[in-house]
Amino acid sequence: MSQSLRPKNALPWALLLLALLTACPQAENYADETGPRYSGDHRAPGPVATEKPSSVSVVTFNLSFAEQVTEAITALTRPPLAGADVILMQEMDATSVDRIARELGLAYVYYPGSVAVDGDDFGNAVLSRWPITADWKINLPHDDPYRQQHRIAVAATLDIQGAPVQVVSVHNATPIVGLGARLDQAESIIDALEGTGPLRVIAGDFNTSDPGSLKQTVKLFSERGFQWASEGVGDTVDSVIGGLPLDSVFVQGLSPVERGVDTRPAGSDHHPVWVRFAWP
Template sequence: MADTLRAALLLAVLAAAGCRTGRNYTSIEGPRYTGSPAVAHTGECAHDQTLRLASFNIEFALRVDSAIAVLQSDPALRGADVILLQEMDESSTKRIAETLGMGYVYYPAVFHLRTRRNFGNAVLSRWPIAEDKKIVLPHLARLASAQRAATAATVRVCDLLVRVYSVHLGTPAGVSPAARRDQLGVILADASQYSRVVIGGDMNDEGVGRTALNLGYAWPTRRGPPTTGLGRLDHIFLKGFSSPDSAAAGTVLDVRGASDHLAVWTVGVLR
């Protein structure tokens, strides 16, 4: 009974927080924010090109200094080729990208009343971003009617193209597990035309990755510690990659108070 009451109270709190969500950006055209690194990437290309990939939900982009410290110092994140960020605004995205010497693309999903700032997903890359788009996801949140979106980018790695998605699916209070599967399904449908794909972010669900598995994706972040107080919700799915070894994925356990989420990472070899 106590567990049921706690769950009900948690849902009520999350729903109330959702009610403070502001204006949806329904256009697939934007707002759109991009930037290129001051120094172009000059990394050498290898026959078996390896990419280090990371995803980090930086809670409302409130503690960017701490997040930058984590991204610069943690051995698993330092020097990542692609970083997927969620709950970002445009100025924080630009600041992180410029500090790390990376290009970026950012699309907000909503203007959030809690922070009075934009709220959305970013893709940061050391390799050139050849193309990008915003994908508006189905199923508005209960009560708040807030939408979710994914930021997609095509990254040119040597002579190969890699399609990358930074994702933030609906919360447990906002939408059902079936709705989150639908949301991921829209992204997977867009990704079906690409042979090399990275999908990562805050999935708000421990099991939604089975939808990707069923389509032949690898799920290197499936096992590990909880990434939030609600479970292991942050993940990366890969297609067109091989894994160099069984230890080529993990969770950053100390994020220096930057977020209520832990960062996840993996390493893949392009096939």
């Protein structure tokens, strides 16, 4: 290309874009596998019910920086979410998790993965109507390339009438890391559950907004022996470009009998996804 035909402003604009990207403040991360860790048990005192449940219900909910906790509690105490056995939450801080668990009478475990731009911790939680007998943080590969924000999953073992059930609250990176990186994150979670038991639920915000990413994520889980339990529920996020199917539930060893998305206001841009499983 001759000098006269080269866009005169191309280099300055490229330099400006590079400066904007590299000027993003670096995230403060919690890379330690053991913490920070927060837990509590707000279940009513007394023996756990002796009869086996006929079904187990699971909700996954990204609460968007845990800013509207009151609205979230309202949503979680009305049908179809009311009485959920397990609630898997993302974008949470410790205070908000404890408040929700206290209001709903649940046990919980929470690990932050990083500090959000608003200065609060940013992580995942497992809340349960059943005893939590073990828990751990799963560090995920591929930090955000600009802020270096670290992503995690939080796994817990629940004791449901003597049967161990593994549940995982997931928050994969945004599409900026690329589909391959997010598939690596999903596979890291599956690998972390190998050998832990026959009943497993992996759910959360998989950030499957780019074309083809949901299909590839479902394919990966299917190849590793998981069923897409929330299949067909539709979009889970409202955005300026339309609805997006970001949140999913995958299962192994349990049969889904009902599923859906509660699209009423719940304090977040994400809508809670729920699945009811038959108890084997």
